[in-house]
């Protein structure tokens with residue numbers, strides 16, 4: 280078994296009386312897609328936010344690339360290579376697609392040497408940004424403002440940003456939401472290629488997509504992992520079925 | 529050079545040329561030269577305020593920091609006997625150090641809280657000038673702040689001469705605008721605008737939001753500190769009232785009328801509104817009312833500000849060419 284890129288142990292998050300995540304243990308290994316499923320309000324987004332650092336953690340630990348990142352801020356975790364997309368689209372709408380990716384490229388490279396020179400003719404910034412747009416199939420949309428892109432295009436743009444950040448793990452929160460059948464199919468193909476770049480922790484309600492992509496599946500319910508294992512085992516698991524029927528999803 | 533670049537360069541070049549020839553054009557008229565100097569100060573104030581705006585906030589402490597530069601340079605002259613050539617840089621450094629110190633808590637606040645906190649900072653700065661009477665001269669202010677003399681071996685330039693001071697002010701305002709422009713079009717500027725649009729997203733791309741905010745604020749305040757020193761040695765008199773909230777608010781109006789998305793906005797806004805203000809000066813009591821009318825009219829008739837005029841003209845031409 281390959282070593283874990285991301286290791287979560289005993290993670291808890293409390294909102295008042297509600298335990299949104301309750302003693303969650305989870306591993307993301309190199310080359311795999313690990314799906315996180317569960318009914319609405321199960322705590323999936325909360326868990327993703329704890330991992331990316333948006334939400335603080337009450338107890339438990341998050342290890343990334345062998346390092347405890349529990350006490351690092353969002354930006355520091357992003358610089359280490361925790362790339363994420365939000366449940367709600369997360370690009371800067373006023374920026375063009377290219378500029379959105381350029382921002383991520385410069386974040387990798389740093390500003391130090393180019394504090395004063397214009398970005399518009401900076402090839403060391405534009406070229407890698409363009410490459411990543413090509414990788415997600417958005418080359419011809421480079422100059423378009425993100426606000427004017429379709430929902431599916433924005434999701435691709437987010438992935439281009441994560442690629443530009445040289446992400447060592449992708450955290451994707453419902454990337455298929457709001458996409459039509461075609462968009463879902465195209466994104467499924469993209470994600471299956473992406474797994475070779477870095478492993479993916481995938482929150483998704485679309486079960487077809489989950490079971491065609493995921494190597495591993497964990498089922499979250501009321502903040503607790505009630506089942507976890509290889510995808511085909513989970514598919515047969517009776518408790519999962521009841522959970523889903525109960526959750527109404 | 530891209531297509532958009534060329535007209536921009538021509539416009540900036542033309543503006544600089546007019547500014548350089550202005551004293552000759554007006555026949556060295558002392559009053560009009562004075563207006564030119566005031567325009568230079570206002571352009572520097574508005575442009576540096578705009579730099580802070582590129583982070584997404586407006587600082588009402590901005591005129592206060594201009595005052596810090598002014599008082600520091602005046603005191604360097606009076607207490608240490610050193611001319612403005614020293615006071616200018618000492619003023620800038622004092623201003624930068626204070627801005628760095630204050631921005632540590634200030635930049636932890638957001639939106640309306642930043643607005644209120646910066647307002648308080650501006651007010652506290654002003655009140656300190658007034659309170660420490662022995663040091664800062666209280667409400668009476670500081671008099672007799674001599675302009676500098678430049679000794680170049682063969683020639684001596686006395687900046688008590690208005691035309692000479694005009695060119696000195698023009699030099700510094702040009703440098704200020706250039707620095708702000710270059711930072712804004714660099715990677716750093718891209719980061720500022722990302723923070724402007726959405727702090728959390730900026731953080732998710734690995735940007736240290738807080739650090740960038742602190743640095744941006746410090747640079748902008750340092751630049752306005754230099755402007756303050758130049759202001760003090762030109763007016764030769766400063767008082768706490770010279771740097772109150774109103775001055776920051778006028779700079780904000782310059783931004784709104786000029787436009788908020790490019791550095792051309794504050795420059796255009798400060799130039800045009802300073803001229804309008806001088807034209808209205810004759811109307812005495814009604815000046816403020818007229819000024820208000822001009823502001824409302826420009827917001828209603830020209831949303832986006834003066835900076836949108838080139839784009840509007842281009843749009844008209846394109847429409848015609850499609851006919």
Ligand SMILES: Nc1ncnc2c1ncn2[C@@H]1O[C@H](COP(=O)(O)OP(=O)(O)OP(=O)(O)O)[C@@H](O)[C@H]1O
Pocket residue numbers: 294297299317318319320321322323324325326366
């Ligand atoms: N900031 C917050 N304050 C209080 N309660 C919260 C907060 N964020 C989430 N919750 C609650 O925590 C629980 C888990 O929410 P979460 O968004 O993690 O669910 P989810 O699994 O992502 O659901 P969905 O499938 O609908 O996206 C919910 O009951 C929610 O109401």
Ligand SMILES: [Mg+2]
Pocket residue numbers: 323324325366
């Ligand atoms: Mg969710």
